[in-house]
Amino acid sequence: MTITVKFFSLIREAVETEQLTLELNDSSTTVEALKNELGLRGEAWNEALSHPNLIQAVNQRVVFKEEVIKDGDEVAFFPPMTGG
Amino acid sequence: MTITVKFFSLIREAVETEQLTLELNDSSTTVEALKNELGLRGEAWNEALSHPNLIQAVNQRVVFKEEVIKDGDEVAFFPPMTGG
Amino acid sequence: MLVHVTDESIDPGRLATGFYSRHPDAAVATFAGFVRDFNDDGHVDSLYLECYVEMATRVLNDLGNAAQQRFGLRAWQIVHRYGEMETEDPIVFVATSADHRGEAFAACEFVMDTLKTDAPFWKREHSGDEGQWVTVKDVDKDRRERWSTEGLDQ
Amino acid sequence: MLVHVTDESIDPGRLATGFYSRHPDAAVATFAGFVRDFNDDGHVDSLYLECYVEMATRVLNDLGNAAQQRFGLRAWQIVHRYGEMETEDPIVFVATSADHRGEAFAACEFVMDTLKTDAPFWKREHSGDEGQWVTVKDVDKDRRERWSTEGLDQ
Numbered sequence: 378m379t380i381t382v383k384f385f386s387l388i389r390e391a392v393e394t395e396q397l398t399l400e401l402n403d404s405s406t407t408v409e410a411l412k413n414e415l416g417l418r419g420e421a422w423n424e425a426l427s428h429p430n431l432i433q434a435v436n437q438r439v440v441f442k443e444e445v446i447k448d449g450d451e452v453a454f455f456p457p458m459t460g461g
Numbered sequence: 462m463t464i465t466v467k468f469f470s471l472i473r474e475a476v477e478t479e480q481l482t483l484e485l486n487d488s489s490t491t492v493e494a495l496k497n498e499l500g501l502r503g504e505a506w507n508e509a510l511s512h513p514n515l516i517q518a519v520n521q522r523v524v525f526k527e528e529v530i531k532d533g534d535e536v537a538f539f540p541p542m543t544g545g
Numbered sequence: 546m547l548v549h550v551t552d553e554s555i556d557p558g559r560l561a562t563g564f565y566s567r568h569p570d571a572a573v574a575t576f577a578g579f580v581r582d583f584n585d586d587g588h589v590d591s592l593y594l595e596c597y598v599e600m601a602t603r604v605l606n607d608l609g610n611a612a613q614q615r616f617g618l619r620a621w622q623i624v625h626r627y628g629e630m631e632t633e634d635p636i637v638f639v640a641t642s643a644d645h646r647g648e649a650f651a652a653c654e655f656v657m658d659t660l661k662t663d664a665p666f667w668k669r670e671h672s673g674d675e676g677q678w679v680t681v682k683d684v685d686k687d688r689r690e691r692w693s694t695e696g697l698d699q
Numbered sequence: 700m701l702v703h704v705t706d707e708s709i710d711p712g713r714l715a716t717g718f719y720s721r722h723p724d725a726a727v728a729t730f731a732g733f734v735r736d737f738n739d740d741g742h743v744d745s746l747y748l749e750c751y752v753e754m755a756t757r758v759l760n761d762l763g764n765a766a767q768q769r770f771g772l773r774a775w776q777i778v779h780r781y782g783e784m785e786t787e788d789p790i791v792f793v794a795t796s797a798d799h800r801g802e803a804f805a806a807c808e809f810v811m812d813t814l815k816t817d818a819p820f821w822k823r824e825h826s827g828d829e830g831q832w833v834t835v836k837d838v839d840k841d842r843r844e845r846w847s848t849e850g851l852d853q
Contacts, residue, residue, distance in 0.1 A: 386821035437754035460820025470667035521600035544666025562712025569787040581725040633723040
């Protein structure tokens, strides 16, 4: 399956990446499994994605880390929002 | 002393008067005494000025009926406000 | 002009635009009220708003200053129409600005709740040939009362 | 256009004017936020507001609809800027209209409190050569939380 992964703010800066397109062998995974896999890319990735305040969204909705990711999904990681 | 008396809304309609200029022999009086005196002008006056919700102002400030009125003062009688 | 009481039509859009340009503060709240075309008894065609102009100006000035002090406002403005109005005509415009939105919102609501019961305006609604003075609503008394109660805690 | 998320400058005066002309309802509340020139640490020269645009649009739409349902709004609008901004530039504009002012005010404040913590925007403040991401303030968390608690009572 193919998924898009986006990073914002502090997380984007830490991993020096705005967006990734990933080809995965599995037909589905979870946000937690994706975080673990991305964490293997290096200490900066591991640290950014294991931050206790990290927020994750799938298809533009905030989800828990147990959320299942399917083909075509858009996943995003970011810190708490500070708009308005 | 000379005072001005104004009437608004329901009270103005009841006494069919917008404004009076009164020449009084006393050098001061109270709102209550003024109400009693104006009440002698007829039943419509007496009824309007004895309404329990009547509000009175002296020099554009809401006051209790014990307030003292002096020469040159502007007194007003009206029902509860309904602006905004 | 912080307070303006007028029998000419008012333009909340122009007033808001002016306030924003003079006071581009972190938090700006506004309220605009328009003549409603209904009341509890049915349809309303037009409104006559009687006003004790000199007293209204004084009360609204005192009210704006009280809001500024109580909520630490940077700026405020109160504009109130009186006289004959049609439905959808603007009646009142209030703007408040502060460093934080909580204060701007609270001050704007405080001004509206207080002027409803403390500023000398009286509404008479017309429907066809019928006209009727509006009486004070309990909800307005209650909303006014909130601010007195909260005031004791501060 | 109920929700507009844009990296071009926004004009709250024009937005308010348009909203009033489309929705001259009994009670119209607005909020406009401008870039502040200070924070807890001192002076701020400029602001970069990062945005996840597609998600922000969706979150703000859901939020406006939730406010409409919860407070019985007649109309609402939410406009949010992102990108590079100078101090005093407008960031956000929210308008809500209802039959009664309590609902209009509450909905406008609900939208602002909720978008602060739920819409995907991130502020980075710049002062001289220094830049710093803004962290979530406890007061914002608390203000957001009020609406959840109150929600249980309704």
